[in-house]
Amino acid sequence: MIHPHRDRVGAGTGRGSTLAGMSNGSAQTPTESPAETPVDPDGALRLLDVEGAPPGTFGEFEPTSPPLLDARGRVRLSFSRVDTYRNCPRKFRYAYIDRLPTEPSPHLSFGSSIHAALEAFYDRKLPSCPSEDDLLGFLYEVWDSSGFRDLPRDEQLSYYRHAQDVLRRFHRREAPTYRLPAATEAWFELPVGDAAVVVGSIDRVDADDDGRLHVIDYKTNRKVQDRQRVSRSLQLAIYALACQHLYGRLPVQVSLDFVVPGVMVTVDLDELDLERARAAVLDTATKVREEAFTPTPNRLCGWCDFRSVCPAWDGDGPQVLGPAVDQAVEMRRRLRREVRELRELEDGVTRLADELDGS
C-alpha cells in the first residue's frame, strides 16, 4: 500500500524534537548536537539541510504516478487526475500518459510541507496536544525545499516563516479542542462501477463520541471558498464515498480547512452531490479510454508545465490560440450563417402568410 505522507513524515519525525525551541522564524538556542541545529552560526535558518534526506522523505502528493490501468483493466484515477482531465484533457495526457516531467514549485512545496507537519501533529499515540514548538519542529523536519531551490535565500526564508505563522495560527485555533482523529492520511482505493478506481488519501477523519465521522481536507491557498462552492466540491464528494468504503459509513460532515487564512468551511453530507461525483469519475474514465485528449485552453494555461509542447499555446503569454480557439471561431461563423438563413426563412413564411391573408 502506498502511503506517501506517512512514509515522509515517519522518516522526518524520527529525528526527534531537536527543534522544539524554535519559534518566530528566528534563531533559538539548539538543544542537541550542533550537527542537527537548524541555524547557521550567524543565526540564519539552514533551510537546505533537508536536502540530505533519503529519497521519498520529501515526496510530492503523488510521488510515483501509478499506471493508468490496474490489474483488472479499470482506469486508475485520483481526484487530481479527474480534476486535471476536466480542466484540460491534453494536460492529463502529458502528465499521466506521456509522463512528461514537471517542475517543482514553491506553491506545491509549501502545501506539501504544511500537510506533512499537520499529519505529524495529529498522528500521535497519546491524546495530549503537541505544543506549538513541537508543531514548528515537525515543520522543520518535513520541510520540502525542492520548490524553492531557484529562489534567493531571503525568499526561501520568507516562505518558511510564512509556514511557521500559518501553523502557529492553526495551533491557537485547534489546541483547545485537540483530540486524536480516527485517521490521518487515510489511504483509499475506491471502485467506481466496473470501469474505474479512485485512489488517494484523506487528510484527516475525525470521529465524535457517537462514532459519527467528519472528513477534513487541508487547503493551503489563500482564498477561502464560500459554503456553496465547498458543497459542490468534487474532492469532498469523492472523499465521502471513500470514507464509506473504508469505514462502512458516510461522514456526517465534510470540511475544507483553509489553513492559511485559518478558516474551516464545513457542510453537511446531504449538501454534497455524490451521484454527480460518481458520474464525473465514470465520464473521465470513459473519455480516457476513448483517448479523447483535446487541448482546452483556459485561464490556467500560463501556469501549465506543458506549454512548450502544447499546440494550443502560442508562446506569447496567457492568451492561448490553438485548435480550440479555431474551433470556436468556426462554430461562431456557422451559427451566424444559420441564424441568417433562419431569418430569411422566417421572412419568407411571413410574406407567404401575408399574401394568403390578402387573397
Ligand code: SF4
Ligand atoms: S497549455 Fe493550456 S491547453 Fe495546453 S495542455 Fe496546458 S492547460 Fe492544456
